Amino acid sequence: MHIKINSGKNLVLISALSLLTSGVLAMPFAWAGTPSSAAVVQAASVTSVFSVPSMSCGDKACETAIYIALHRIPGVQHIHIDDMKRTVTVTYDAKKVSPSVLLKTFRNIGYPASLAHA
Template sequence: MNVKTLCAKVGMFSGAVALLAGGMAMASVDAASAPLPVAAKSATATTVFKVPSMSCGDKACETAIYIALHRLKGVEKIRIDDMARTVTVTYDPKDVNAATMLQTMKGIGYPASVQQSG
């Protein structure tokens, strides 16, 4: 058996294993050696909001804020610190901005201010 035939059989075997393991499509041996394009990761921004009226003992405040912000396009991560009464949001500034998030929190009854932006 020559090297080319062996490589083709190994490629078929590893593709079948990958398909069974995770549903990955098999690539040809020649295509497997070509570099894959890397998707450009969009830049994100993080803003910390101070929410003085966030004082619910049963987490209702945090839940309402989380749901409202999570519905905004571009919001990627929300971290709520109920003791410090802060909400930290990581987002794509091309899709959403701090002013929109402030308006959203105010609209559900939790006026906020920007504590730190970056």
């Protein structure tokens, strides 16, 4: 097979194709060094467990009140309420909220809590 390149258009096309190919092949290496946004978000997250001894509602009213109050705080990412253990686990952005803010929220809604462990 004999290829004859006599046109400037062919030369431009071949050059563009080789640049694209080399760029696509190099992309995985460039991406490998960049942390994903999920990893960045996760690094700033803190999980604390609060003991809430007064949380003893059979009709889930306590859980609902606590969930709504905590969910309204900027930076709170996840809330898990265990009514049997009377604990509330909160995952939050430590740059936006602190355990003292969360404890104050528990107290303000009538369910005083203590920090079981962070």
